[in-house]
Amino acid sequence: MAQFRLHGTKVLAVTLSGGGDTVKAKNGSMVAYDGQMAFKKMTGGGEGIRGMVTRRLTGEQMTVMEVKGQGTCFFADRASDISLVRLNGEKLHVEASNLLCTDAGLHTGTSFTGLRGATQGNGLFTTAVEGTGEAALMSAGPAVLLRVSQGAPLQVDPGAYVAHQGNLRQSFQSGVNFRTFMGEGSGEAFQIRFEGDGLVYVQPSERNTVGGEL
Amino acid sequence: MTTDAPQVFDFTTLPANDNVNPYAFSVDLNGQWFLQKGKMIAYYGQIDFHGIGHGPLDRLVASSFHSPLHAADWVVAEGHGKLLLADRAFDVNSYDLDDGNLTVRSGNLLAYEPSLSLKQSIIPGFLTLIGTGKFVAASxxxxxxxxxxxxxxxxxxxxxxxxxxxxxxxxxxxxxxxxxxxxxxxxxxxxxxxxxxxxxxxxxxxxxxxxxxLMADRNAGAVPDQAGVPGGGGHGGHGGQSGQGGQQTPQLPGQLGGLQRRFGL
Incomplete structure (x- = not known):
């Protein structure tokens, strides 16, 4: 089983013990390694032809490589901050562009998340990570973990959303009204509303979204 | 700094008017705050965002917002809850003014309490806060x-x-x-x-x-094209007596410009 640990906040070190121990990582994110490593690009995120077509259609493309070997491999991407998430059979939803590395024990797929993605310009879908093992998420600035519980729903700016897990319902909240079209928009016209029980990862930065301009 | 269990915040454990980490600030909203557009990353509670110019806010805007040219970049957050602010993963800090004044680059100001009043500095691209209260700025x-x-x-x-x-x-x-x-x-x-x-x-x-x-500023807050206003006059030389207006006429290769003046030619 691959061992994930953080070196500082921006470098992920994964120790592989050989013998078919593998992880999937964002293509090109390896910065250094020791020991013996083999890198293999996985076409279509390693989800087969069907996964590849789905990803292409949904806009959740990710280029992933499979890392196999023995030793320690270091991953980093544009000095993004990294958070580790340990999964024991739960499901984690994450933006494909925020996923750095997953354990071989996790499988990834594409899931429909409703209208949220529309404001984000990267489709209506997120990547679902499921299984047992660790996953590493990237965020611009250290991610803030926010708990959603009954009676305390959370609203998140689509541009700051990174990932969520748990039993959450999400809905799309819009404050667009006639003022928006008169150039008096509030700039916070779209939010994703999370209700239920779970955790949401938010980054202290916003991607450019269509909604952000309204 | 390796933390095995990252801290999880919820409505009650989020700090009140303090930093969550160096890059995110939590406002305990109970009433109104002015907020620059696009700096809110998440919130708990019941909060509405109104563009400036919204009718019911007239009195508030009259007392605390004196920068018509920045109006399009600012909103009023109104309601109760915890509001998380952040800006492109830059460091954010809150500052308390006690009957004071502080001038800040307009793109760096995230939010301020309505007990302060926001005015455009006579230095273009800067905003001045006057009064007593808290504001949040990024660097x-x-x-x-x-x-x-x-x-x-x-x-x-x-x-x-x-x-x-x-x-x-x-x-x-x-x-x-x-x-x-x-x-x-x-x-x-x-x-x-x-x-x-x-x-x-x-x-x-x-x-x-x-x-x-620098942070990429939104190109906003141009000052009015008026005589005596520094940096005013989008169209060079139009400002009447402002011979040394903000805009310099472009120099052609043949012209000596500054050199000419220097040698008294």
Missing amino acids: NGEVHFVEPPVRVDPQALVGWADCPSPCHHYDHQYLKGVMGGIRAMTGLGGASGEEHQFEFVGAGTVLIQSTEM
Whole structure:
């Protein structure tokens, strides 16, 4: 089983013990390694032809490589901050562009998340990570973990959303009204509303979204 | 700094009017706050965002918002809850003013309490906050506070408090002689890029950030095209008696421009 640990906040070190121990990582994110490593690009995120077509259609493309070997491999991407998430059979939803590395024990797929993605310009879908093992998420600035519980729903700016897990319902909240079209928009016209029980990862930065301009 | 269990925040454990981490600030909203667009990353509770110009906010805007040219960039958050603010993963800090004044680069100001009032500084691109209350501003890297007299690199300046005389300072060496003229005109040769600073004297505090990389400002807050308004007049020379207006007419290769004046030609 691959061992994930953080070196500082921006470098992920994964120790592989050989013998078919593998992880999937964002293509090109390896910065250094020791020991013996083999890198293999996985076409279509390693989800087969069907996964590849789905990803292409949904806009959740990710280029992933499979890392196999023995030793320690270091991953980093544009000095993004990294958070580790340990999964024991739960499901984690994450933006494909925020996923750095997953354990071989996790499988990834594409899931429909409703209208949220529309404001984000990267489709209506997120990547679902499921299984047992660790996953590493990237965020611009250290991610803030926010708990959603009954009676305390959370609203998140689509541009700051990174990932969520748990039993959450999400809905799309819009404050667009006639003022928006008169150039008096509030700039916070779209939010994703999370209700239920779970955790949401938010980054202290916003991607450019269509909604952000309204 | 390896934390095995990252801290999870919820509605009650989020700090009230304090930093969550160096890059995110939590406002305990109970009433109204002014907020620059796009700086809210998440919130708990019942909060509405109104564009400035929204009818019911007239009284609030009249008392605390005096920058019509920035109105399109600001909103009022109204309601109860916890509001998380952040800006492109830059450091954010809150500042308390006690019957004071502070001027800050307009792109760096995230939010402020309505007990403060926001005005445009006469220095273009800066906003001045006057009154008593809390505001949140971002900086690229940590903020350092220095006491005047001090000269600051233009790109590293975040803002200043109480200083009465922010002005430009040019090194004499840079302007001297024929080479200086050629440098000034063409930008070629011998320029270290540090010949121009902002100078502050008098009692006060100057805020600088630890990098010279500016945040991309929204191109907003142009000052009115009026005689006597520095930086005013989008169309060069239109400002009447403002011979030294903000805009310089572009120099043609044949013209000697500054050199001509220097040698009295």
